[in-house]
Amino acid sequence: MRFLGGTMVRVRFAPSPTGYLHIGGARTALFNYLFARNQGGRFILRIEDTDQNRSTDESVGAILKSMRWLGLDWDEGPEVGGPFAPYFQSQRLHIYKQYAELLVEKGFAYRCYCSADELEKKREENQKKGLPTRYDRKCRWLKEEKDLPYAIRFKVPENILNVEFEDLLHDKISVSISEIEDFVILKSDGYPTYNFSCVIDDVLMQITHIIRGDDHINNTPKQVLIYNSLGMPMPVFVHLPMILGSDKTRLSKRHGATSIGLYEEMGYLPEAMVNYLVRLGWSYGDQEIFSKQELIEKFSLNNLGRSSAVFNPEKLLWLNQHYIKSLPVAKIANILKGFLNKKGIFCEDENKLEKIVLALRERAKTILEMSEKAMIFFEKDVVFEEGAKEKFITDEIKPILSDVVSELRSVNDISIKSLEGFFAQFVEKRGIKFKAIAQPLRVALCGKTVGPGIFEMIEIFGKDESIRRISSVL
RNA sequence: GUCCCCAUCGUCUAGAGGCCUAGGACAUCGGCCUUUCACGCCGGUAACGCGGGUUCGAAUCCCGCUGGGGACGCCA
Numbered sequence: 295m296r297f298l299g300g301t302m303v304r305v306r307f308a309p310s311p312t313g314y315l316h317i318g319g320a321r322t323a324l325f326n327y328l329f330a331r332n333q334g335g336r337f338i339l340r341i342e343d344t345d346q347n348r349s350t351d352e353s354v355g356a357i358l359k360s361m362r363w364l365g366l367d368w369d370e371g372p373e374v375g376g377p378f379a380p381y382f383q384s385q386r387l388h389i390y391k392q393y394a395e396l397l398v399e400k401g402f403a404y405r406c407y408c409s410a411d412e413l414e415k416k417r418e419e420n421q422k423k424g425l426p427t428r429y430d431r432k433c434r435w436l437k438e439e440k441d442l443p444y445a446i447r448f449k450v451p452e453n454i455l456n457v458e459f460e461d462l463l464h465d466k467i468s469v470s471i472s473e474i475e476d477f478v479i480l481k482s483d484g485y486p487t488y489n490f491s492c493v494i495d496d497v498l499m500q501i502t503h504i505i506r507g508d509d510h511i512n513n514t515p516k517q518v519l520i521y522n523s524l525g526m527p528m529p530v531f532v533h534l535p536m537i538l539g540s541d542k543t544r545l546s547k548r549h550g551a552t553s554i555g556l557y558e559e560m561g562y563l564p565e566a567m568v569n570y571l572v573r574l575g576w577s578y579g580d581q582e583i584f585s586k587q588e589l590i591e592k593f594s595l596n597n598l599g600r601s602s603a604v605f606n607p608e609k610l611l612w613l614n615q616h617y618i619k620s621l622p623v624a625k626i627a628n629i630l631k632g633f634l635n636k637k638g639i640f641c642e643d644e645n646k647l648e649k650i651v652l653a654l655r656e657r658a659k660t661i662l663e664m665s666e667k668a669m670i671f672f673e674k675d676v677v678f679e680e681g682a683k684e685k686f687i688t689d690e691i692k693p694i695l696s697d698v699v700s701e702l703r704s705v706n707d708i709s710i711k712s713l714e715g716f717f718a719q720f721v722e723k724r725g726i727k728f729k730a731i732a733q734p735l736r737v738a739l740c741g742k743t744v745g746p747g748i749f750e751m752i753e754i755f756g757k758d759e760s761i762r763r764i765s766s767v768l
Numbered sequence: 769g770u771c772c773c774c775a776u777c778g779u780c781u782a783g784a785g786g787c788c789u790a791g792g793a794c795a796u797c798g799g800c801c802u803u804u805c806a807c808g809c810c811g812g813u814a815a816c817g818c819g820g821g822u823u824c825g826a827a828u829c830c831c832g833c834u835g836g837g838g839a840c841g842c843c844a
Contacts, residue, residue: 310844345843410842417841424769427840445842464773473771473840481842488844511772512839535774535837542836570780573793577781580792599781602837606779609794619807656807732803744805 303335311353339371428475561662
């Protein structure tokens with residue numbers, strides 16, 4: 295194992311289970327994962343389920359599933375455990391409570407009895423007047439405790455002007471202390487707020503590098519204050535640029551699919567997704583294609599970009615096809631099998647599936663598309679494209695197709711190689727071009743004017759089925 | 769509105785003061801190959817936001833402007 299500055303690298307991905315794993319989260323997780331693997335460190339998955347209303351078990355399941363699909367295995371976290379368990383924040387409530395009370399005791403925080411309704415009203419009023427909406431610190435100087443439900447607020451120090459911190463990508467970031475309100479660290483329901491639980495856990499779990507989206511830059515000063523009040527050492531901050539939609543606003547549903555699970559369902563390969571995501575905000579010279587192993591070797595925080603990136607589905611599609619074409623046929627065949635299952639096709643003939651992949655892999659950009667195109671090999675009845683029969687199965691061509699049928703009967707080897715020879719001979723004998731019978735044959739075989747190569751189709755259908763199909767149009 | 773961040777082809781990016789007549793990739797447009805569609809190959813169009821400095825020299829450094837994004841919750 296390699297160590298950095300004497301300590302082992304420990305990074306974490308900390309999603310809140312209020313939805314599926316989305317593009318942005320996946321990229322953050324990927325960078326954390328690659329950095330950990332590159333450094334021989336540990337990659338921790340922590341579930342930040344401190345929003346009782348929005349967190350769901352279903353989301354947890356979906357996130358874990360997508361992480362696994364992407365191949366981002368974690369060293370500590372849900373289902374695998376680890377030395378700092380539990381990794382669900384909802385199971386660590388006593389810890390946050392203890393630290394929050396400690397801060398109250400030490401004078402770094404105070405109890406606030408203001409009700410949520412009351413505060414919201416004030417906020418709205420101030421907003422209307424164009425005044426700052428920060429908390430008015432009403433409870434900050436309260437002498438005695440009240441017998442009322444309370445939240446705990448952090449007491450923003452008055453003896454400093456700015457909060458500063460170092461960011462690996464942005465150098466020094468400084469924020470005026472007057473911009474920070476006395477924020478809540480423990481809600482009245484006993485749950486911590488994000489800024490608090492995040493710091494407590496990052497400290498306790500000995501996180502060395504915090505790699506997250508730059509929408510968290512604004513939270514960092516608050517977290518820095520907490521680190522300081524606790525007297526805890528600061529981790530290295532790395533704030534990654536955002537991923538935006540085509541209109542350059544935050545990526546959301548209206549930009550199309552954003553959940554990783556959906557991409558799996560649409561027939562994208564994890565290799566393509568990983569390769570696409572890694573190039574959003576990271577580069578390695580002019581290289582575009584990276585295997586996972588290569589990424590682990592080459593990934594470095596030094597060649598990260600700082601500006602936000604627009605998500606480009608076309609490039610993802612291109613990469614997806616690249617991997618469809620270059621990954622082992624057996625592997626693609628297996629994925630195709632699953633997609634065919636969903637269409638009610640249960641094919642256990644591995645050999646046939648692999649031949650189908652070979653026939654279609656240059657013609658499909660997703661496995662879903664491949665499965666649709668593969669249907670011609672499983673449907674008993676040929677579905678003819680509008681007008682195709684009339685245009686290509688003419689009276690002039692029928693006798694030739696009929697000859698094909700009779701001569702094909704005596705061919706024993708119907709491998710592509712053999713068929714090439716057979717047809718070369720067939721057209722030469724008649725003084726015609728293969729082009730003349732290609733489309734008629736294609737239409738007869740699959741009913742469509744576009745599709746896989748003729749020889750590939752005949753090989754996959756087999757001799758008898760091919761003959762049956764050609765004969766049926768005569 | 770306030771604060772923070774960002775700024776190279778339509779998009780992802782290379783570029784660490786002279787290798788820049790700005791490179792690669794996706795997309796797009798031509799052409800070739802061909803059995804349709806693809807794949808593949810060859811070629812084209814296309815960018816340093818603007819204005820000031822600094823310097824012999826700036827895409828690269830500094831300042832301002834403009835533009836974009838993000839954050840301003842008892843959400844994370």
